[in-house]
Structure formats: C-alpha cells, structure tokens
Amino acid sequence: MKFFCSRDKLIKNLQIAQRAVDAKSQAAVLRNVLMDASGGKLNLVGYDHRMGIRTSIDCQIDTEGSITVPCALLIDILGVMQEEQVYFTLEDSSMKVECGRSKYNLSCISADDFPPFPKIEGKDTFEMEAGVLETGIRQTIFATNPDDHRAFMGGVLLNLEKNEIKFVSTDGHRLAMRKFDVPGGALPTQKVIIPTRTLNELLRILPDAGEEKVKVTVDVKSISFTLDGVFVTSRLVEAEYPKFEKVIPTRAEGQCRINRTRMIGSVRGASIMARSKENRDLIEINVTDDSIKFTSSTQDVGSASEELEVVKKGKDIRVAFNSKYILDFLGAVEEDEVVFDYTEELDPGLFHTDMPGYTYVLMPIKV
Structure with a gap:
C-alpha cells in the first residue's frame, strides 16, 4: 500500500470519520480509522457498531491496499506537518508517513480485524434538502434526553407522510416539533427515531453541504444519509414513540x-x-x-x-x-x-x- 494525497483534505476528512470512532473502546481496532486506497480514491471509515461514517478524497496511488491506523494520533501528526503533500507507505504492520523532512511510523492493525461496514438496503429511499434536515434537527435536538430510561427520548422522531416531514422530540418536560410541507407527495410513510448522537454529528457535517440534496435510506433497524461525498449510517432507536399530538x-x-x-x-x-x-x-x-x-x-x-x-x-x-x-x-x-x-x-x-x-x-x- 503506497499513495500520497493533500494533507489539508486528509485532515478535514479524517476529522469527519473520527466522529464515528470510539476513542474509549477496549478494542484497539475501534479506536482506529480504516484507510482503503483504491480506484484513485482514499476511503476513510469510522465505525463503532452503532454509527458509521465513510468519506473519501482523491489520491495518487502507487500500490492499492487497506489498513487501520490510530485516528487521533494521525490527525495530531498531520497537524504539525508543514508541506501540502503527505506520503504513505505500508511496510508489514507499520505505516510510514512522510511530509517534507518530517517522517513518522505508525503501528497499524489489519483491515481484516475492522468490523464490516453495514449495507443499508431499505426500500424507502428519498431525497431531502440539506437545509430542511439541518433546520429540523437544530430546532428539536435540544429537547431529547438520551440518559432517560425511556428509549424514545434518546432521539428525534422522523415522521414521514406523503407530502409532509415532521421532526419531533421530547424529554418529558417539553416537546419540540418542526414541520415541513413537501410539494409533490413523493415521500414514503415512515416513523423512525434517530439517536441524538447521530443527529449531533450530522449537524456538524450539514453546514458544508450548502444547497445539496441529502439522500436518505430507511431500513428496518437503521438509517443512512449521503451528502456532499459523506455517507453516514446509524442504528435506529428501537422504541415506539407516544402520540405526541395529544400534548x-x-x-x-x-x-x-x-x-x-x-x-x-x-x-x-x-x-x-x-x-x-x-x-x-x-x-x-x-x-x-x-x-x-x-x-x-x-x-x-x-x-x-x-x-x-x-x-x-x-x-x-x-x-x-x-x-x-x-x-x-x-x-x-x-x-x-x-x-x-x-x-x-x-x-x-x-x-x-x-x-x-x-x-x-x-x-x-x-x-
């Protein structure tokens, strides 16, 4: 495995993938990010069994391959380097990182030990404006309570009807609801609860999406968002949301x-x-x-x-x-x-x- 790429772009995308890395995990591989160099792209994956993020950047590849590297440590190393291009060479289980006169070696873990990234194959796929998703999350997420024993309070309800989207949240003391009309009536009928943590990470990504459309796919127990070259997948909260309209x-x-x-x-x-x-x-x-x-x-x-x-x-x-x-x-x-x-x-x-x-x-x- 041997390639080089832009240092600035790599830092930015590592920081995105890092949001799905479990820095406190007992399993060392879950503290790592998966790096896969193939097809002219460097794919970066963070996954902790609950949420996963995959992003990619262009790179020049001499030898394709994949490996997992300590995410936080690599970001720190790249942050002190001075030149624009950074070069990577994998030798056995050690990654050589070079930038100008700076040289580092990182101990790595095989990509075979990294958990399989989930595939979302739900039949319900639709598009949503990035601004709608950002506003819906921002105006409801603060009224959730992930620490409550009632699971439904640990996320925001995404209530889809044919021509309407509702974001709903409650922590038992208040209820926030943001409703959007969708002309044309192209939405599936769905009610899913998205975990607060997942929505917090989406909020960090969405401002960079501009006026793009977000592709949303809903499966039985999971949901995915594709936007601005970033793929986010998450487990859903498995609970029934109460009839909030009565409140x-x-x-x-x-x-x-x-x-x-x-x-x-x-x-x-x-x-x-x-x-x-x-x-x-x-x-x-x-x-x-x-x-x-x-x-x-x-x-x-x-x-x-x-x-x-x-x-x-x-x-x-x-x-x-x-x-x-x-x-x-x-x-x-x-x-x-x-x-x-x-x-x-x-x-x-x-x-x-x-x-x-x-x-x-x-x-x-x-x-």
Whole structure:
C-alpha cells in the first residue's frame, strides 16, 4: 500500500470519520480509522457498531491496499506537518508517513480485524434538502434526553407522510416539533427515531453541504444519509414513540407577543437568581395588560425582576417555567417576534412565531 494525497483534505476528512470512532473502546481496532486506497480514491471509515461514517478524497496511488491506523494520533501528526503533500507507505504492520523532512511510523492493525461496514438496503429511499434536515434537527435536538430510561427520548422522531416531514422530540418536560410541507407527495410513510448522537454529528457535517440534496435510506433497524461525498449510517432507536399530538394545546385563553432579542436578555437576567438546586432554574412569568415580567429569587442570595412591553390579548396569567427551556426555544428561532399562548397556570404553554411549522410546548412548574 503506497499513495500520497493533500494533507489539508486528509485532515478535514479524517476529522469527519473520527466522529464515528470510539476513542474509549477496549478494542484497539475501534479506536482506529480504516484507510482503503483504491480506484484513485482514499476511503476513510469510522465505525463503532452503532454509527458509521465513510468519506473519501482523491489520491495518487502507487500500490492499492487497506489498513487501520490510530485516528487521533494521525490527525495530531498531520497537524504539525508543514508541506501540502503527505506520503504513505505500508511496510508489514507499520505505516510510514512522510511530509517534507518530517517522517513518522505508525503501528497499524489489519483491515481484516475492522468490523464490516453495514449495507443499508431499505426500500424507502428519498431525497431531502440539506437545509430542511439541518433546520429540523437544530430546532428539536435540544429537547431529547438520551440518559432517560425511556428509549424514545434518546432521539428525534422522523415522521414521514406523503407530502409532509415532521421532526419531533421530547424529554418529558417539553416537546419540540418542526414541520415541513413537501410539494409533490413523493415521500414514503415512515416513523423512525434517530439517536441524538447521530443527529449531533450530522449537524456538524450539514453546514458544508450548502444547497445539496441529502439522500436518505430507511431500513428496518437503521438509517443512512449521503451528502456532499459523506455517507453516514446509524442504528435506529428501537422504541415506539407516544402520540405526541395529544400534548399540543389546541386552544388558548391568552396570548402575548414579545420581541425575541429583548426576551432573551430578560430571561437570562432573571435566571441569574434562579441557579440554586432548590430553584431548578425556575423563573416566574407574570403577564398583565401591556407587560410581561420575569422574576426569580433565592433565599439568602437575592431576587431579580425584568419587565418588557408586550402586545397582549385575552386573560392575564402568572406561571413558572424552567428558564433554560425558554432560552432553548428563543435560540432555535430567528424571527424578531415570538408568541406565547397560554390557558391556566398548570396547563402547558405554547411558544411559536408567525412563521408556520415550528411548535414548542413547555410544561409549567408548580410553585
């Protein structure tokens, strides 16, 4: 095995494949990345039995072959090299890495010991705009809870219907849903739960995809995404998602409209006095005729009060929420104005904007 390639491109693609490498695995081969030089391409694969990533770059090959190398160590070595081209030569189980006057030798593990990369052969294959996938993940992923014993909370539900895509998440305290209409009705009917970890890694890759289409394939127990030369495959969360529609309020007895930027500042300010274990980041919201007040207090520490003007209709309300959950919503939207719909102090609050498609339901805290 002998080849050379661009150092910068190799570093970038190793960092992508590394996201599926289990750096803490007891099996040394799972801490490695598979390098396969063939057909004018250097294919890089990271796989930990739960998630796999395969990417490739152009390279000049003298002798084809494959081997696994310590991923993190190779990235560190490439990072200190100065020249653009880096040369690799495999001798027995040692990889010689040369760049200018820099020379390193890496102990490797046979490619035969690397776990077989899964093949996704599901009948349900469709395309999705990269921007739709990125927005759907970004506006829901923070409401998952991978540590909960209820498996369905450890991922985002991808609910596909003929002409509609829904991303749904919940951690038991809130529910986030992002809906997209798909003209033409070309989608399969599917409901799958994608693990939070997989979606976090996709978020890191998606900004580089631009306006590309993402090819999605769904199998019985797995899902794959192909975008911008990167192939990502993952096991699905094997659980049944609850009927989330029942949680979403269908009526409101009051509503207020608030400037998003000012609300972020006020919620952050009020939360300063709500950081104790007893307060659980709790802030109270008091909506009256033309204002909304955010307050908090901690015994032996102090209190805080922030007030904003609002456009209100309907009844007044006094209700308590977790301030971090409110800030998650405010950080997930971009519109200048947000809307808070409410009924009673112990009923779920509904946060949204005038841009259709995004719904955020937040359970109140009993004071």
